[in-house]
Amino acid sequence: MRILVVEDDIKIASFISKGLKEAGFAVDVAHDGVDGLHLGLTEPYDAAVVDIMLPGLDGLSLIERMRTKQIATPVIILSAKRSVDDRVKGLQAGGDDYLTKPFSFSELLARIHALIRRSTRTSEPSTLSAGELTIDLLSRQARRNDSDISLPAREFALLEYLVRNKNRIVSKTTILEHVYDYSFDPQTNVVDVLVCRLRNKIDRDFDHKMIHTVRGMGYVLKEQ
Amino acid sequence: MSSRNSKVGLTFSLKLSVLYALFFVVSSGGLFVVAYYLIDNLIGRQEREIVRDRIQEYRAWYGEGGLRALKARFDQQSGTAKDIFFVRIVGPLNQVLFVSFPKGFKGVDDGQLRSVPRTEEELWLTIKDQAEKEAWTIGVAALPGGLKLQVGKSSTQAQELLSFFRTVFLMFSVPILLLGIIGGGLLTFRAIRPIRHLIQTVRDILKTGKMSLRVPAKGERGEMVELVSLFNQMLDKNDSLIQAMHQSLDNVAHDLRTPMTRLRGVAELALQDAQDPNACREALADCMEESERVLTMLNALMDVAEAETGVMRLEITEVSVPEVMDSIIDLYEMVAEDRGITISRSLPQELLIRVDRTRFQQVMANLLDNAIKYSGEGREINISAQAGDACAVISISDQGIGIPPADISKIWDRLYRGDHSRSQRGLGLGLSFVRAIVHAHGGTVSVESELEKGSSFTIRMPVGN
Numbered sequence: 001m002r003i004l005v006v007e008d009d010i011k012i013a014s015f016i017s018k019g020l021k022e023a024g025f026a027v028d029v030a031h032d033g034v035d036g037l038h039l040g041l042t043e044p045y046d047a048a049v050v051d052i053m054l055p056g057l058d059g060l061s062l063i064e065r066m067r068t069k070q071i072a073t074p075v076i077i078l079s080a081k082r083s084v085d086d087r088v089k090g091l092q093a094g095g096d097d098y099l100t101k102p103f104s105f106s107e108l109l110a111r112i113h114a115l116i117r118r119s120t121r122t123s124e125p126s127t128l129s130a131g132e133l134t135i136d137l138l139s140r141q142a143r144r145n146d147s148d149i150s151l152p153a154r155e156f157a158l159l160e161y162l163v164r165n166k167n168r169i170v171s172k173t174t175i176l177e178h179v180y181d182y183s184f185d186p187q188t189n190v191v192d193v194l195v196c197r198l199r200n201k202i203d204r205d206f207d208h209k210m211i212h213t214v215r216g217m218g219y220v221l222k223e224q
Numbered sequence: 225m226s227s228r229n230s231k232v233g234l235t236f237s238l239k240l241s242v243l244y245a246l247f248f249v250v251s252s253g254g255l256f257v258v259a260y261y262l263i264d265n266l267i268g269r270q271e272r273e274i275v276r277d278r279i280q281e282y283r284a285w286y287g288e289g290g291l292r293a294l295k296a297r298f299d300q301q302s303g304t305a306k307d308i309f310f311v312r313i314v315g316p317l318n319q320v321l322f323v324s325f326p327k328g329f330k331g332v333d334d335g336q337l338r339s340v341p342r343t344e345e346e347l348w349l350t351i352k353d354q355a356e357k358e359a360w361t362i363g364v365a366a367l368p369g370g371l372k373l374q375v376g377k378s379s380t381q382a383q384e385l386l387s388f389f390r391t392v393f394l395m396f397s398v399p400i401l402l403l404g405i406i407g408g409g410l411l412t413f414r415a416i417r418p419i420r421h422l423i424q425t426v427r428d429i430l431k432t433g434k435m436s437l438r439v440p441a442k443g444e445r446g447e448m449v450e451l452v453s454l455f456n457q458m459l460d461k462n463d464s465l466i467q468a469m470h471q472s473l474d475n476v477a478h479d480l481r482t483p484m485t486r487l488r489g490v491a492e493l494a495l496q497d498a499q500d501p502n503a504c505r506e507a508l509a510d511c512m513e514e515s516e517r518v519l520t521m522l523n524a525l526m527d528v529a530e531a532e533t534g535v536m537r538l539e540i541t542e543v544s545v546p547e548v549m550d551s552i553i554d555l556y557e558m559v560a561e562d563r564g565i566t567i568s569r570s571l572p573q574e575l576l577i578r579v580d581r582t583r584f585q586q587v588m589a590n591l592l593d594n595a596i597k598y599s600g601e602g603r604e605i606n607i608s609a610q611a612g613d614a615c616a617v618i619s620i621s622d623q624g625i626g627i628p629p630a631d632i633s634k635i636w637d638r639l640y641r642g643d644h645s646r647s648q649r650g651l652g653l654g655l656s657f658v659r660a661i662v663h664a665h666g667g668t669v670s671v672e673s674e675l676e677k678g679s680s681f682t683i684r685m686p687v688g689n
Contacts, residue, residue, distance in 0.1 A: 084537065084539065085537065154558075180554075190558070193562055215506075215509035215512075216510065216511070216513045216516070
């Protein structure tokens with residue numbers, strides 16, 4: 001899997017590329033729009049991460065030019081602007097997702113995986129598994145080591161999201177977005193409470209704990 | 225830039241005064257021409273009337289006894305008529321049969337008189353000598369037997385009167401012109417005085433950056449006063465907006481300093497004592513949490529500022545109140561359950577309002593969040609909605625700690641946190657956010673609270689537009 005990162009801020013670019021390499025991707029970095037466009041047009045990528053404010057050629061024009069050349073590489077737009085208008089503009093220009101700075105790397109990674117999954121259209125399996133845990137998406141049932149665990153809808157949705165992003169840290173914000181379809185932060189620990197309940201059902205009776213809290217970042221479901 | 229502006233002002237006032245002078249001169253000239261024409265006409269008519277009387281008299285004499293009788297009567301007449309009138313009778317072949325002219329009559333060109341067409345019954349001629357010193361009004365009338373009677377009268381006096389009139393006008397034309405120019409200049413000067421003040425004030429503001437300057441409006445009347453007062457009002461508004469912006473910028477800077485200081489402190493401590501990897505991890509986690517807080521706060525502050533100044537973009541759509549309330553309750557149900565709080569609801573089947581869905585959800589989430597935060601175990605929170613008078617009335621009541629009466633007016637202030645709330649997690653922005661968003665939608669929010677009994681927040685959102 002190869003990813004193009006177009007970002008003029010050297011520190012941000014290097015932290016993204018380092019993180020992506022650690023996650024097993026091959027990464028090319030361009031520090032301005034012209035280089036980025038050149039790479040995007042000549043090399044095949046599975047996904048691209050493009051900043052909007054770029055020297056040479058801005059991110060939106062870059063994406064537009066790639067799209068006019070029939071290059072369908074999924075693109076995540078990075079921007080410091082968080083207004084709905086900018087988001088809409090970015091998606092209209094041909095971006096597939098939009099992430100506001102500052103963002104957490106785990107969130108970027110989760111979105112890249114989602115985009116690649118969507119673009120390669122791997123047929124959706126009806127069961128997902130992570131280590132001892134198996135979840136059936138049709139019957140909405142979870143199993144761990146042959147014991148059935150029945151979960152209310154919200155808890156199942158959270159578990160599904162954690163399993164899909166197994167071994168990756170997911171932030172509370174992304175959980176809120178995916179499980180509750182909420183795009184803002186309620187001050188009370190809604191997510192903590194939900195995770196706590198899920199944990200009671202998944203981990204309480206087992207010595208090996210799967211759901212871990214990563215302080216300051218979110219949660220992770222570890223296979224091992 | 226400034227010289228260009230003054231040039232524009234100058235040419236405008238110059239144009240205005242020239243136009244005024246032109247109008248003044250043309251209209252007074254026109255007035256004179258009309259008067260001149262009328263007087264000329266009047267005098268001419270009078271002269272003809274006199275000559276016509278004569279002609280009639282002579283005709284009557286001629287009728288009594290022909291040319292002979294006319295001659296006799298004419299000679300009998302006193303000298304006055306002879307001295308004033310030129311009289312001539314010509315035959316069919318233009319031969320002179322009778323002539324009499326006053327003294328000083330320098331002679332009318334015979335040819336001019338001969339050219340008169342004979343068929344005319346009555347004909348008027350004005351004959352002038354070459355120097356135009358003398359002018360004669362001559363009437364021609366037919367007499368029986370193919371004769372023609374020509375009677376003339378000197379109109380020199382009348383011409384002199386008219387020429388005097390012309391001289392007078394010429395003499396007056398210079399003062400009139402001057403009057404026009406001076407009047408135009410004065411008028412323009414006065415008329416554009418407020419505009420000059422306006423230009424001067426704007427220039428001063430641009431030059432000095434003093435937003436407190438205002439255009440003086442003393443002694444002005446009419447539309448100009450309105451322009452000046454509107455302009456001043458606009459300056460007032462700009463001024464207060466800038467002040468508000470400064471204020472909120474100051475506040476944001478202040479509010480961010482505290483978490484930034486904490487962030488810095490944590491990082492500094494960790495760097496000083498970098499031996500223990502676990503301590504470093506802890507410090508990094510602290511940094512993450514603190515930066516998350518900074519970001520949340522920044523977003524909330526921006527939202528409040530945007531909503532308060534009215535620049536927030538609202539995506540207004542039709543939103544079902546019970547549906548939103550159900551989703552909010554769904555979000556907080558588990559949290560409430562964990563704390564032993566029950567949430568009861570009395571919602572109508574359907575109640576539609578036109579609001580920004582996300583913002584409305586945030587408002588409701590904030591209020592419910594507060595209600596849960598300040599309620600003790602075993603308490604109840606009641607959420608109700610109903611249609612009111614052209615508005616939707618939504619209230620969230622808790623049985624929590626309540627708000628001290630002294631604090632009630634302050635709870636809406638940004639970052640105000642009552643003594644009771646300091647122990648709770650929060651930014652102190654929730655209620656100011658709630659109020660700003662509700663106001664931005666044209667709604668109202670009110671609170672009733674009793675210490676230790678609970679608080680009840682009521683929101684009224686206008687239905688429709």
